[in-house]
Amino acid sequence: MAANGHTNGGVAKESRFDPNFTQNVINATGPKATPRFRKLISSLIKHVHDFARENELTVEEWMAAIDLVNEAGKMSDDKRNETQLLCDIIGLESLVDEITFKLAAETNDAATASAILGPFFRHDAPILENESSIVDNVPDGEITYMHGIVRDLVTKKPVEGAWIDVWQASTNGLYEQQDPDQKDCNLRGKFKSDANGHYGFYCIRPTPYPIPYDGAGGKLLTLLDRHPYRPAHIHVIVQKDGYKPITTQIFDKKSKYLEDDSVFAVKDSLVVDFTPLKGNPKAELELEYDLVIAPQGV
């Protein structure tokens, strides 16, 4: 038997590819898949297939993408998540953050805006007293007193006992877990708001730094002809039982890269002024920043 030739079937010239293929793949999903997973994977299959057809993706291009993703997986570990970084570079983490925030804020829009977590959060940051410092041996750091009131979105009253997690990179652009020369948990701390809702600590004025570009993320940036820099920022998470947690970043208004953040995380309401501080020998600058949290269910 000589079998050859491909079947063109009823495919019209304008849809040169099999019009049923994608639906067939979607329909293969079994009855025990959860409704949410079925929705997600059906949509993902449709978008991925449309992407391939619209661009007439070649085997070589597809394999190059697979190589990059495999490389990202191999590089990822407890201290580094390169696949997350690839997503960040194409704006996906910031978009998922926007979706999360918009959904949480549908009935209100006055809680502190959110921003991406990023890959450098640690669950084991040291618990520190208010008015203490997170800075160890950063000679060129401009010491800043950051403080404010944690408020309830509805009552506007101060919230006591809220946990405020903060972390920032050093002036060399590295977080402590990236940098063997920094003390463990340098520039990282967890504070608790007092009876007046007050929190306060000493940090450094943040400086811009590049996201890691020695791996798959760097290759993607090179292909994109983009720089790896992020504007200067301080990471903050606010949590309190009975309230919706907030993950955010606060950006220095004078920083470079506010307009072209490599991971697209800047929001106008998160850009703040660092002002000169007088009469406090412990710091050169002040950053007053109130944190507004919404009760659960609002």
Add this chain to the structure above:
Amino acid sequence: MAANGHTNGGVAKESRFDPNFTQNVINATGPKATPRFRKLISSLIKHVHDFARENELTVEEWMAAIDLVNEAGKMSDDKRNETQLLCDIIGLESLVDEITFKLAAETNDAATASAILGPFFRHDAPILENESSIVDNVPDGEITYMHGIVRDLVTKKPVEGAWIDVWQASTNGLYEQQDPDQKDCNLRGKFKSDANGHYGFYCIRPTPYPIPYDGAGGKLLTLLDRHPYRPAHIHVIVQKDGYKPITTQIFDKKSKYLEDDSVFAVKDSLVVDFTPLKGNPKAELELEYDLVIAPQGV
């Protein structure tokens, strides 16, 4: 300064998310990106963002996907490509194959149809004489004499000196590089068509087998509530200088899973009959299969 609240701007209720975000990410691509990469990444960003918005993707879902992709990368090596397998499960390799074939065949539709390469091809298969066997020690294998003529699509004449790469899994469902009990390069060989265009060799009747499901691919199949089986098939690549190469798979008409191949590779024109063979003590079955290759530029 108390900074809080998010800016809703002019976003209409029906587009609850920032309508400019995706275009801003696309516009960040620099001037030195190649035109093809710019087209691909712009389309990818649009589809990935639309996917996230349409499904209101949560941080937890996105992180679960990242974990799966990182796991696939870590599992991949010279002998296994788990990210490719993830793509296969959602039909992407078969779709890219269809795109490749349709583009190559736009001016003709009679060359042998293509099918996906799959992850088990080896570049270093042994070169064997026609009429020899690729089978080493497969006691329950039904020995099959596969043969045919390699023909030129245009002249219909036999083509001498075409290379035919073949490989198949053993009856235990494993390719030799997955199975320490098989001899190196078992069930794998490279043949050359003779002056009459003839090729011929002894193999086994292929049997269905599961794609590897002990890693990220298996997790995806479980989420999809799908089985991992592929219908019985023999892989073939045909190459000859001056002709377009063909990568394909030939499927046994009597096999299970022709209708629900776990990687969606079956095409009608590639489904063939294995017929009883009389008068040849070396084989029980015969598979006659001509291979039609198109000259470059046609």
